[in-house]
Every structure is written in C-alpha cells, then in structure tokens.
Amino acid sequence: MTGRAPSFAAQLAELESQGLLRTRRVVASAPATRIEVDGVQRTAFCSNDYLGLAQHPALIDAATTALREFGVGGTASHLISGHHASHARLEARLQAYLGRPCLVFSSGYAANTGALPALADAGDVLFCDALIHASLIDGARLSRARIERFAHNDMADLRHRLGSVSARRKLIVVDGVYSMDGDLAPLPDLLELAERHDAWLYVDDAHAFGVLGAGGRGTPAYFGLDSSRIIQLCTFGKAAGVAGAALCAEAEVVAWLVQRARSYVYSTAMPPALAAALDASLGLFADEDGRQRLAANIERFRKGCDSLPWTLLPSITPIQPLVVGDVVRVMAIAQALWEQGIWVPAIRPPTVPAGSARLRVSLSAAHTSDDVDLLIRALRRCAREC
Numbered sequence: 381m382t383g384r385a386p387s388f389a390a391q392l393a394e395l396e397s398q399g400l401l402r403t404r405r406v407v408a409s410a411p412a413t414r415i416e417v418d419g420v421q422r423t424a425f426c427s428n429d430y431l432g433l434a435q436h437p438a439l440i441d442a443a444t445t446a447l448r449e450f451g452v453g454g455t456a457s458h459l460i461s462g463h464h465a466s467h468a469r470l471e472a473r474l475q476a477y478l479g480r481p482c483l484v485f486s487s488g489y490a491a492n493t494g495a496l497p498a499l500a501d502a503g504d505v506l507f508c509d510a511l512i513h514a515s516l517i518d519g520a521r522l523s524r525a526r527i528e529r530f531a532h533n534d535m536a537d538l539r540h541r542l543g544s545v546s547a548r549r550k551l552i553v554v555d556g557v558y559s560m561d562g563d564l565a566p567l568p569d570l571l572e573l574a575e576r577h578d579a580w581l582y583v584d585d586a587h588a589f590g591v592l593g594a595g596g597r598g599t600p601a602y603f604g605l606d607s608s609r610i611i612q613l614c615t616f617g618k619a620a621g622v623a624g625a626a627l628c629a630e631a632e633v634v635a636w637l638v639q640r641a642r643s644y645v646y647s648t649a650m651p652p653a654l655a656a657a658l659d660a661s662l663g664l665f666a667d668e669d670g671r672q673r674l675a676a677n678i679e680r681f682r683k684g685c686d687s688l689p690w691t692l693l694p695s696i697t698p699i700q701p702l703v704v705g706d707v708v709r710v711m712a713i714a715q716a717l718w719e720q721g722i723w724v725p726a727i728r729p730p731t732v733p734a735g736s737a738r739l740r741v742s743l744s745a746a747h748t749s750d751d752v753d754l755l756i757r758a759l760r761r762c763a764r765e766c
C-alpha cells in the first residue's frame with residue numbers, strides 16, 4: 381500500500397515483537413470442560429459457562445422447539461417488529477426473579493454502550509472504578525458526561541470526588557465482580573455513598589449473575605441490598621449459558637432506556653429461540669446444586685495453590701487469577717500448561733495493567749475434582765520447570 385498513513389502491518393509487527401499479539405484458537409466440540417481445540421483434546425479452564433448450562437438438555441430443547449416454531453432470525457429491532465412473545469416472557473420471568481422491571485439486550489456490550497449514554501449526558505458525571513470492564517469504558521466515552529476514574533475499590537477516593545464535583549446527575553459505575561481480578565465491589569459502601577450524594581449506582585454483574593447471592597441473583601442479593609438507586613446489568617453469555625443481557629432497574633429507568641438506548645433502538649432483536657433458551661436457563665437458577673459444586677471447586681483449587689510462587693488474588697468467585705507479572709513468562713507458563721493438556725488463558729496488557737500479566741483460571745460447576753487436581757499438578761510442575 382502507498383500513502384502516508386501508518387501501516388497496520390508495522391503496528392502488528394510491533395505487537396508481535398512485544399509478545400502482545402493476540403491469536404484465536406478454533407474450538408470444534410460442544411462447550412464442555414474437555415474440548416477439541418485446534419485439532420487436539422484439552423481440559424479447559426477458560427470458559428464463563430460457570431454453571432455448565434451451555435449444553436443443558438432443557439436449554440437445547442427450549443431453543444430447538446422455538447427454532448422450529450419461530451425460525452432463526454430476530455428479523456427487526458424491538459421498536460419495529462422484533463419484540464417477540466419469547467422476549468416478553470423472558471422479561472416477565474426476570475422481573476419476577478429479580479423483583480424489578482428488566483430490559484433485554486442482545487449482549488452485555490450492547491447494554492453497557494447503550495445504557496450509559498442514555499443515562500448520562502453533558503452536565504452529568506460518571507464516577508467509574510479504575511478496573512471497570514471495557515464495555516463500560518466505551519459506554520462512558522460515548523456519553524457526553526464528564527468521567528471521573530477513582531482508584532479500584534477505593535471509597536475514600538470516590539467520596540472525595542463525589543464531594544468535589546457538582547452535576548445535574550451522578551452515576552457511580554462499577555463491576556459487581558471484576559472480570560480480570562475476581563474480587564467484588566464493596567456494594568454496601570458504594571450504596572451508602574450513592575445515597576449521601578444522590579447518585580445512581582450502576583453495577584455490571586456479568587460475572588455474578590447466576591453465581592452469587594440467593595438463587596444467583598447477583599451482588600445486590602449477595603450483600604442483601606435492595607435499592608431503587610441500583611441499576612443492575614445481568615449478562616446471559618456466562619452462567620446462564622446462552623448470550624445476551626438485561627438491565628434491571630426502576631420502571632422509569634427501563635422506560636427511558638427503551639426510548640434512548642441506541643443499541644436497543646437501532647439493533648436487531650435477539651433471536652426468539654435464544655430468549656426461549658434463556659427462559660429455560662433461568663428456570664434452573666433456583667437449584668443450588670450447581671453453585672455448591674462450583675464453590676467446592678473454588679475451595680479445592682485455592683487450597684491446591686498454596687505452594688505456588690505466583691500471587692493468587694483473593695477471590696470467592698469462579699475467576700481465579702494467578703499473577704505472574706512478566707508477559708514472556710506468563711506466555712511460557714500458559715504454553716507449558718497447554719503441552720500438559722490444559723488450556724488456561726494468559727491475560728496481558730492492555731487488558732490488565734503493565735507488570736501484572738496473569739493466568740486467568742475460570743472454574744465451572746462442570747469441572748470434576750479430578751479436573752481441578754489435574755490443573756494443580758500441572759501448575760506445580762510449571763513452577764518447578766518453567
């Protein structure tokens with residue numbers, strides 16, 4: 381190519397030379413803990429299918445029946461002709477489950493990038509935790525609101541910023557469970573600050589929905605909170621085993637999002653069959669068995685990591701990060717695990733701060749104790765030999 385614009389090839393080469401080039405592996409089997417990937421079998425610790433529902437017969441049956449009856453496509457946006465009875469049923473089930481109105485989006489990314497610009501505009505301020513998910517950052521940038529980033533889970537910093545900024549509307553934006561660290565937002569403290577400063581509290585509960593709180597209702601339930609100030613994002617591509625998301629909030633907030641969330645208004649609705657599968661998935665959430673098996677796996681894994689030389693971050697969630705630090709070293713360990721039949725992703729900057737490259741172990745209720753022991757043995761071997 382000619383011309384003066386910088387070439388992408390040079391940028392790609394630079395990423396490669398820094399060990400930061402991302403590649404994709406091809407999975408050729410059904411979602412499970414043992415999968416066929418790039419033509420070989422691996423035990424996987426990298427999926428967000430925390431309850432092992434992605435292959436559940438009840439979901440497959442519901443989707444199959446709906447596919448035969450309603451076809452494949454969403455066919456139009458919700459405000460034109462895409463709002464199907466299965467979406468309405470799903471929203472009604474969610475409302476009964478979470479106790480407040482819910483609005484279904486086709487993904488968590490769409491929900492965050494649509495909702496934040498609808499909820500905050502010029503003259504408003506978004507107080508964002510330093511480690512919020514990329515989709516929230518993008519949503520915040522799309523809004524015309526001023527963005528105040530406070531240090532991760534640092535209530536003193538947030539209190540100071542809330543007190544020193546005046547705005548028409550204030551929104552505190554956090555992840556319920558942080559996706560690369562596995563720790564929780566201190567929701568009771570955040571809600572207290574929201575009340576004192578008359579702010580909304582937007583909680584991205586992607587990694588908590590189905591996992592934490594009674595019936596898997598997420599971090600507000602985990603902390604026993606019930607407040608009209610909380611706007612909770614639940615995503616369906618993780619513990620629910622399907623795809624999509626819902627925002628759960630007061631009726632006036634949901635009504636406003638229907639009018640103004642551009643990713644809702646200007647995008648094709650989720651296919652009705654997925655909404656039907658989600659309805660079936662939510663029907664299984666009340667069963668505590670999966671969460672108990674998941675908790676047992678988390679405990680077993682953490683005990684087994686005792687003697688490893690890397691820092692296991694404090695986490696009661698399926699996200700169990702082992703911080704190695706150096707990019708080259710983390711890649712070498714991930715490769716050594718791969719050669720032992722195990723797939724654990726290495727997470728590098730810019731997804732995590734420089735110097736904190738890590739192995740991100742994701743546990744599921746579908747893992748057996750033998751799977752967890754296999755991983756622990758492989759990690760110990762890497763610690764000795766890598």
Ligand SMILES: Cc1ncc(COP(=O)(O)O)c(C=O)c1O
Pocket residue numbers: 486487488489490492513515555559584586587615616617623624625
């Ligand atoms: C914290 C968090 N929020 C939002 C999303 C986006 O959700 P989705 O995958 O449904 O687009 C993710 C997914 O990776 C996430 O981890």
